[in-house]
Amino acid sequence: MIKFRTRLNMFLGRIRYLLAKVRKCFLEVCALSPGHWKWAAYTILLIIAIFMAGMAIDFVGELHIGIFLAALLFFPGLALLSGLGVRLGLKLVNRLPVKQSWIFFGALFFVLFFFGLPDKAMVILLLYLILSGSFFGAGIYNLSGGRWIALTKTRKVLTMVFTILGTAFLIFGAIFLLYPGKEAAEVKAWSMEASNLPAEIGIDDPSLPGPYRIHSISYGWGKDKPRKEFGSEVELITRPVDGSSFLDGWEKLSGKLRSLYWKMGPDSLALNGRVWYPKGKGPFPLVLMVHGNHLDRDYSDPGYDYLGKHFATHGMIAVSVDENFLNGAWSDFSSGLETENDCRGWLLLKHLELWREWNQCDTARFFNMVDMDRVVLIGHSRGGEAVSVASCFNGLPFYPDNAKELFDFNFGIRGIAAIAPVDGQYSPAGIPTPVEDVNYFTIHGSMDGDMRSYDGLRQMRRVQFKDSAYHFAAGLYLHGANHGQFNRSWGIFDRGYPNNLFLNRKAIIPVEQQEQVALVYLTAFVLESCYPGSGYLRLFKDYRTGRSWLPDLVHLNQFHESSATILCAYEEDLDLSTGTHGVDSIAASGLALWKEGRIPKKWGDHRNNGVFLGWNNEKDSIPGHYSIFLDSSLAVQIEGSLALTFMAADAQIDPGKRLDAPDDAPDDDSDSEDSSDEDSENSDEDTENKEKNSKDAKKDSGDAKKNLKDTKKDSGDAKKSEEED
Numbered sequence: 138m139i140k141f142r143t144r145l146n147m148f149l150g151r152i153r154y155l156l157a158k159v160r161k162c163f164l165e166v167c168a169l170s171p172g173h174w175k176w177a178a179y180t181i182l183l184i185i186a187i188f189m190a191g192m193a194i195d196f197v198g199e200l201h202i203g204i205f206l207a208a209l210l211f212f213p214g215l216a217l218l219s220g221l222g223v224r225l226g227l228k229l230v231n232r233l234p235v236k237q238s239w240i241f242f243g244a245l246f247f248v249l250f251f252f253g254l255p256d257k258a259m260v261i262l263l264l265y266l267i268l269s270g271s272f273f274g275a276g277i278y279n280l281s282g283g284r285w286i287a288l289t290k291t292r293k294v295l296t297m298v299f300t301i302l303g304t305a306f307l308i309f310g311a312i313f314l315l316y317p318g319k320e321a322a323e324v325k326a327w328s329m330e331a332s333n334l335p336a337e338i339g340i341d342d343p344s345l346p347g348p349y350r351i352h353s354i355s356y357g358w359g360k361d362k363p364r365k366e367f368g369s370e371v372e373l374i375t376r377p378v379d380g381s382s383f384l385d386g387w388e389k390l391s392g393k394l395r396s397l398y399w400k401m402g403p404d405s406l407a408l409n410g411r412v413w414y415p416k417g418k419g420p421f422p423l424v425l426m427v428h429g430n431h432l433d434r435d436y437s438d439p440g441y442d443y444l445g446k447h448f449a450t451h452g453m454i455a456v457s458v459d460e461n462f463l464n465g466a467w468s469d470f471s472s473g474l475e476t477e478n479d480c481r482g483w484l485l486l487k488h489l490e491l492w493r494e495w496n497q498c499d500t501a502r503f504f505n506m507v508d509m510d511r512v513v514l515i516g517h518s519r520g521g522e523a524v525s526v527a528s529c530f531n532g533l534p535f536y537p538d539n540a541k542e543l544f545d546f547n548f549g550i551r552g553i554a555a556i557a558p559v560d561g562q563y564s565p566a567g568i569p570t571p572v573e574d575v576n577y578f579t580i581h582g583s584m585d586g587d588m589r590s591y592d593g594l595r596q597m598r599r600v601q602f603k604d605s606a607y608h609f610a611a612g613l614y615l616h617g618a619n620h621g622q623f624n625r626s627w628g629i630f631d632r633g634y635p636n637n638l639f640l641n642r643k644a645i646i647p648v649e650q651q652e653q654v655a656l657v658y659l660t661a662f663v664l665e666s667c668y669p670g671s672g673y674l675r676l677f678k679d680y681r682t683g684r685s686w687l688p689d690l691v692h693l694n695q696f697h698e699s700s701a702t703i704l705c706a707y708e709e710d711l712d713l714s715t716g717t718h719g720v721d722s723i724a725a726s727g728l729a730l731w732k733e734g735r736i737p738k739k740w741g742d743h744r745n746n747g748v749f750l751g752w753n754n755e756k757d758s759i760p761g762h763y764s765i766f767l768d769s770s771l772a773v774q775i776e777g778s779l780a781l782t783f784m785a786a787d788a789q790i791d792p793g794k795r796l797d798a799p800d801d802a803p804d805d806d807s808d809s810e811d812s813s814d815e816d817s818e819n820s821d822e823d824t825e826n827k828e829k830n831s832k833d834a835k836k837d838s839g840d841a842k843k844n845l846k847d848t849k850k851d852s853g854d855a856k857k858s859e860e861e862d
Contacts, residue, residue, distance in 0.1 A: 521558020
């Protein structure tokens, strides 16, 4: 026994000796000298400097030279100083040379501060930055200064391997960032393959110039130094307005810096606008266009000139409203303005007050030229919410959040159009902004890199028609369109530098096509709102009625009109067997899922309900049914109705077992999750269409509940078309 223990101890001793020897050899080969760490750190610093140089280019000529130089030093300095602070705070992390370790921690802060990417992408980017810089920098250190000769054979091999890896990482990173992306998979417009296409509208293409020759001027407060058209060269002088009640956060440091540049405060907001108007006596309808949030020095209001000029040729006075002073600024590094979207909407009404004053003044340029009973508001992004806010405020006697602010507007707003709008950044009295008794139109792109969710659809569903006049609410989801190409100042990049380097730009449709769709639909909307019966209404129900005007893309229409009767809104109670109006009962059989609930989207939900229906096509099973039984009294009310419509999309959820299936019944016939999804998505279609339409059938079904998960939602989410509102 003693002999065995002795031999065991000797064996374990040999193992420990070998492990110690391996550890010693490993440390001798892989240990990095201070020189390695220095070169690795400096390479990372160089990569950061290249990114910062790209960012600085955006500000060249936009800032005072002193502010520009200060910012050039401040922002990278802030990142690196933060890294130094973290390093000093983590005294236990002492294995890195102190002289260079602050750069590594600064790299961490740089990635977290300057990149707005998902968490996984941030980790990958941070690892890339540290590893590529370390491999390349440490390798160059070994290859320079005569150190190569002194290296052992093993370290020479490792040096070459890591240098090549570092170089490859850097080259790959540069190519990846410069690579514009790849073409998106083709999505076919299946509705255009129908055997009987609807007849086209037999009137003029609204995207063609109208008969009017046009003039253009600008108006403003006259003290805008960066822009002469609102400063020394302005043609019409306006009075600033006090928006203090609508703005929070201006009193902070970022607000003081904002005032330093714009020479205005919350109590002296400028009324600036670019005007295109037709030659003639009028009166002409008035169209106000307002941008959304963007870098304040990269002025957004000139970007709608193509729309303004076009509207003017059709006999409209078009104004691109300047609200750049409310936009995000480089000085908002601590905090920007808070809850300013109500101010954006209120400012539109103050512009309308200005136009009413000019229209009534016999010495004004626009005396009796403006039809103030025919006003249309068009907004983009945050401006898309601002037009809804303006429409809401238009009929109120007080500001909902402060009764000290009196309202007396009551303009003849006939329609509001929202381009890729946000929704919910302002909620009057804590409720979603109500919109009543106006025409409404929204357009959104499937490649929107800013507003990924179709928030305009949520606004559209809130529109209520209470008066006796005819109104409509419509939406258009345009496949391939992005956020910025509706504005020529914004363009193809929906994110700021450096995040825009990660966008797949090849998947975005050409700007000419995106502008063409905007010209067709927005012009048709303005004409139909100002002059009901102009003949363009069918375009909002079905884009195929204007197919010769539009590019060959996938267009998805949503439509609701005041003359429609809502049968099922799925919000009246918790009873699944009841409807909203004229429904005797609702029943279902052979389904795996039957419930009502909130309709989700990528960000949050649509704030209204739908019905979720799911089924599994099991072998030899009876098909599932969902039946709505109408009350006999409804027949009289709907006599003469042209159609019964609903909207449906894929919910992208597992329906589970059939409601009437035994516990041991199989869930479905499929062998994989993918085939199961496809079954629930296209269970009523043949095999060929399943293969073709796994994405597109739900997208191109006419009035599909588009983008209820932003293009993908509830393949049984049967909702009567009117119910969507």
